[in-house]
Amino acid sequence: MNLSLLLQMAAEAAPERIGLVCDGRRWTYGALLTAARGAAASIAASGCGHVALLDESSEAAPIALFGAALAGVPYVPLNYRLADLDLAALLERIAPAYLIGDADRIGRLSPEGGHRIWRREEFVSEAQARPDTRAAEDTDAADGIAVQLFTSGTTAAPKAALLRHGNLLSYILGTVEFGSAEEREAALVSVPPYHIAGISALLSSIYSMRRIVLLTAFDPDAWLTLAAAERATHAFLVPTMLGRIIARLDAGAPPDLAALQAIAYGGGRMPAELIERALALFPATGFTNAYGLTETSSTVALLGPEDHRAAYASADPAIRARLGSVGRPLPTVQIEIRDEEGKPLPAGERGEIYVRGEQVCGEYRERSALDPQGWFPTRDAGWLDAEGFLFLAGRADDVIVRGGENISPGEIEDVLMSHPAIADAAAVAVPSTEWGETVGIAVVARPGSAAPSEDELRALIRNRLRSSRVPERIAVLDALPYNEMGKLLRREIRKIFTR
Amino acid sequence: MKAGTRLKSIVCDTEVMVIRGADVVVECGGAPMAEIRPPAREAIDPARASGTLIGKRYVDAAGTVELLCVKPGQGSLSIGGVALQVKEAKPLPASD
Known part of the structure; x- marks a missing residue:
């Protein structure tokens, strides 16, 4: 060919x-x-x-x-x-x-x-x-x-x-x-x-x-x-x-x-x-x-x-949420969500996205990343809903490991983004002698709004998620750093907290 | 007949690329197709001259063989005398 x-x-x-x-x-x-x-x-x-x-x-x-x-x-x-x-x-x-x-x-x-x-x-x-x-x-x-x-x-x-x-x-x-x-x-x-x-x-x-x-x-x-x-x-x-x-x-x-x-x-x-x-x-x-x-x-x-259009017009939150999904696999592609041991996870559970198909190369000049069955670990985290719609949840490498507990930045970011005064938000790992890593967040206030106070942000996270998700470090920025293709540069945010 | 192999008609201009192969002989216009086209054309079987269309995929009933027409011609495709069918396309929205 x-x-x-x-x-x-x-x-x-x-x-x-x-x-x-x-x-x-x-x-x-x-x-x-x-x-x-x-x-x-x-x-x-x-x-x-x-x-x-x-x-x-x-x-x-x-x-x-x-x-x-x-x-x-x-x-x-x-x-x-x-x-x-x-x-x-x-x-x-x-x-x-x-x-x-x-x-x-x-x-x-x-x-x-x-x-x-x-x-x-x-x-x-x-x-x-x-x-x-x-x-x-x-x-x-x-x-x-x-x-x-x-x-x-x-x-x-x-x-x-x-x-x-x-x-x-x-x-x-x-x-x-x-x-x-x-x-x-x-x-x-x-x-x-x-x-x-x-x-x-x-x-x-x-x-x-x-x-x-x-x-x-x-x-x-x-x-x-x-x-x-x-x-x-x-x-x-x-x-x-x-x-x-x-x-x-x-x-x-x-x-x-x-x-x-x-x-x-x-x-x-x-x-x-x-x-x-x-x-x-x-x-x-x-x-x-x-x-x-x-x-x-x-x-x-x-x-x-x-x-x-169906998601945009729907009053059902589960269908409306699909506006934030990346849809379903191509007919020629298989997708699985797996846990850290490589075991497939059921719908609704977050893990690493694996992909298989003839279009998947999974190959680098240095080595092939495919497993023996031809699956490619994307290093992207995500989950599938009951009807097979795929939702992304950041890079697997972006997971924050606090005292042995895995925290996905996406769950914290979703809660932060629900605040009316916040235009953009990111959660990253911050080195910690006590926990190994803890949560740091960077937020951008909406034009014309003042950024919420640190106490308010911590209360928001504590009330909606577990206490381990509450950020130890908080930075208010004018804008989050993105590359020219719109990818969030988390390493740049991490630098703010390690200075 | 490996995927990627190109087969040429010996009776017309038709060329196909094998998408999915099996150990079979594909005919075009009633004559076996070949990887190298002979210098002289054979005669086309008028009963197998409904033509091939560029870009269409042709499959056998069992779905074991799939061919992509990369050059059209007057002959029609068959395996063991049984005509191949055009595979219905499932349209996907443009994504890039």
């Missing part, structure tokens, strides 16, 4: 149809395939062992992705927001690489890497001009590495997750019907190219033949302008992006978003208030919450548009 099959089929079915729009330039499926073949010839001639992209989104991303697949070389999109020191270490790990993007920075950080370095425009011209004289196809049988993604590495050096052609193809073939998009449909893609969602968006849009509209880097005004100009029908957003777009709409930006029929979101916790606001603001738009990880080739569970 080879990922390039997806683009080959789109180009076979409709070579003249527009498949990609970026910076005003329009690419047909035929032109994209020709460029991917040229890129493959260029990559193969370089002899490099990796194809890496250090750049914002552009047509260079799909051309490099499919070109690398055709050449049988792993594609490694890199996070251009990394600090020099961290990026230099990653460049060393993939040397010598065929590198596309910020040539000056690469040259400065990895002068001895033996890399073949291309600026974006140089690479695209090379790909378009170079004839592919290599024998086509017949790369199907091997199941090599299609994409290598470095994890964010919050505790140790980033791990290199390996996604094989078979993993990514299983995901696309199992979830997308070929050519199912109408010709007017357009997917606005604004997630960065180094994120799994940025890769899966390219693959699923090409296979469904939904025109990709690429936003080079996210900005709420640029997003609104492009969505209106290209009459985008679909979009994927992380919660922070959706929040910033809604803030612009509330401030009076009046774009024409009548074409927008579907918004998918994921990649971080969606505040209940934000999704409710979005459902009210876009009454005709279908919302889909997608849960997935790099190691699972993107989505493994989803909460679809009907689930959203």
Whole structure:
């Protein structure tokens, strides 16, 4: 199996149809395939062992992705927001690489890497001009590495997750019907190219033949302008992006978003208030919450548009609560909740989320994380309700262990968020000589409200949860630290309490 | 017949990729499909010429074989003379 099959089929079915729009330039499926073949010839001639992209989104991303697949070389999109020191270490790990993007920075950080370095425009011209004289196809049988993604590495050096052609193809073939998009449909893609969602968006849009509209880097005004100009029908957003777009709409930006029929979101916790606001603001738009990880080739569970509207309209608290769930597993994926000994837990009980399916790689350059039965421990905590809806409860590593008792930050955060004066809250472990760890909380007051007193916060927790959950340390912040994908940086909060 | 194998029709343009395989011979247009297409085309069986559609999945009644059509053609697919059926798609909302 080879990922390039997806683009080959789109180009076979409709070579003249527009498949990609970026910076005003329009690419047909035929032109994209020709460029991917040229890129493959260029990559193969370089002899490099990796194809890496250090750049914002552009047509260079799909051309490099499919070109690398055709050449049988792993594609490694890199996070251009990394600090020099961290990026230099990653460049060393993939040397010598065929590198596309910020040539000056690469040259400065990895002068001895033996890399073949291309600026974006140089690479695209090379790909378009170079004839592919290599024998086509017949790369199907091997199941090599299609994409290598470095994890964010919050505790140790980033791990290199390996996604094989078979993993990514299983995901696309199992979830997308070929050519199912109408010709007017357009997917606005604004997630960065180094994120799994940025890769899966390219693959699923090409296979469904939904025109990709690429936003080079996210900005709420640029997003609104492009969505209106290209009459985008679909979009994927992380919660922070959706929040910033809604803030612009509330401030009076009046774009024409009548074409927008579907918004998918994921990649971080969606505040209940934000999704409710979005459902009210876009009454005709279908919302889909997608849960997935790099190691699972993107989505493994989803909460679809009907689930959203049913939960939003329901007076039953158990159904209403599903607005905060990530829905049910894909038909091609199995999910189990297990305790610390690895034993499966019944519905309603919190534990670690395990995932199994052909799209799950669970494999790193260093080792495989799969158990002998093929289950991948996600390190995410969560539980299933009686009807199989999955609820997330933070990272398993974020559990606070106080005197041998496991405390999930989520249960404390949920109680804090119920206070009318609190806009955002996080609970973290604080080192303690007496207990090993105790609870520290950081809260953000709602605009126009004063933060509740420490006594009030402690009383709130004590009355709703057990006394072991009562925070020892409390910090009031202007905002909680998030990364650009909307992930809460708990380590930054922990630092506040260990200073 | 391993998953990932590509089979080509010897009577038309049809190509399929094996999604789920079994130890069987797949025919297209009445003739066995091959991994390497012969230089000359064989004649198509007019009784097996209703055509293949790109992107459709074809399955046998037992569900042991599943093929994805990656190039369409005039022949139709069968195993042991029994026509394969198009697998009904269960639509999922776009999630990325």
